Amino acid sequence: MQNSNDFARIDAPVILRPAMACKSTYACRESSRITGAEPATPLRGFLIWDHRMIALTTAVTLLALTTFTAIAVAQDTPSSSTAPTTIPAALPGNGLSQHDFLYAGEWDTRKPVQTAFIIRGGKVVWSFEIPSKKGEISDASLLSNGNVIIGHQHGALVVTQDKKVIWTYECPPGTEVHTIQAIGLDKVMIFSNGPDPKVMLFDIKTNAVESSFSVPVGNLKSTHGQCRHMRITPGNTLLIAHMDNKEIGEYTLDGKKIGSTMLEGGVWSAVRLRSGNTLASTKKTQIVELDPSGKIVWELAPSDIPEIKLHNIQEVARLDNGNTVFTNWVPGSAKAPQWPGTVQVVEVTPSKKVVWALSEWSDPDLGPATCIQLLDQSGKAEEHTIQR
Secondary structure (H helix, E strand, C coil): CHHHHHHHHHHCCCCCCCHHHHHHCCHHHHHHHCCCCCCCCCCCCCCCCCCHHHHHHHHHHHHHHHHHHHHHHHHHHHCCCCCCCCCCCCCCCCCHCCCEEECCCCCCCCCEEEEEEEEEEEEEEEEEEEEHHCCCCCCCECCCCEEEEECCCCEHHHCCCCCEEEEEECCCCEEEEEEEEEEEEEEEEEEEECCCCCCEECCCCCCEEEEEEEEECCCCCCCCHHHHEEEEEECCEEEEEEECCCEEEEEEECCEEEEEEEEEEEEEEEEEECCEEEEEEEEECEEEEEECCCEEEEEEHHHHHHCCCCCCCEEEECCCCEEEEECCCCCCCCCHHHHCCCCCCCEEEECCCCEEEEEEEECCCCCCCCEEEECCCCCCHHCCCCCC
């Protein structure tokens, strides 16, 4: 190895020769072995000095090629912590800016908490976490006073915008709550899955149970699969999506059954539209719109939008402009490392054109999608005038 003073004494002639292909040099082989990347494009025009400069040339070449390769690898390889397993093509719509919305989802097994989000102007402006041991978030709504109601499997709660919990319900052993509805700003209705499935109406100021009634289900021993979604209609009746017995049941608010529609595959959600029709999602990854007689007048199946991989359609809603938006829950059909890159929310026109597809798994990581309330639509959740 020469020291710095030797450079001034070099007076031998310089011989110029064409550079060899990178793959033939020790430096390129070593750079490729260390980084795991393909060797860089051959570098032309290296100067091959006399024998007294061989050591210096080798060192400089190794440094240059290693740096070049490292930069190339860094530019082409996403961070391992955020790289999606499947990278979708450019998605339609404006991402987080398409709508203002409330969002939450079931069974985010990657985290010790389950989170509900409010997105406004394309940014997360509010979030609320519950420990995962308290269950998955299956239902949530933003009320006109800013309070958020949440059903989270092992209980239900009402939380303010400053994240103060003002009412809570803890499920007795062997029971679960997956859906919650507000009646005005001071009362909430829940469906309690379990050996005695029932609807319960609470006054959140006094925590008193104002009324309750039992509801027949398909399987009393399958607590988790009985009911995921119920909604009060504009006509002041109650639609219950029976996941276990493949039925949309309609009841008066005191528990009298007044209607029933059977749907193959089991029903995840159902909502009465302003037209009088009913919009529902099924466990067959299908959306149907039914007229009052039960006839299907519109439907959406995976084959209608092959550009989007559909996993498990959960909540479905109708927008003021006639479009339909729904959540696409992935944990039931893919392992957690495969979730990033999948589409969480889809909006389609009546002609089934996809105009919005949301995939947000990093900054912010919204997690799996179960419920969504678009906040740029007319109506109020507590008055049951939103079509979701």
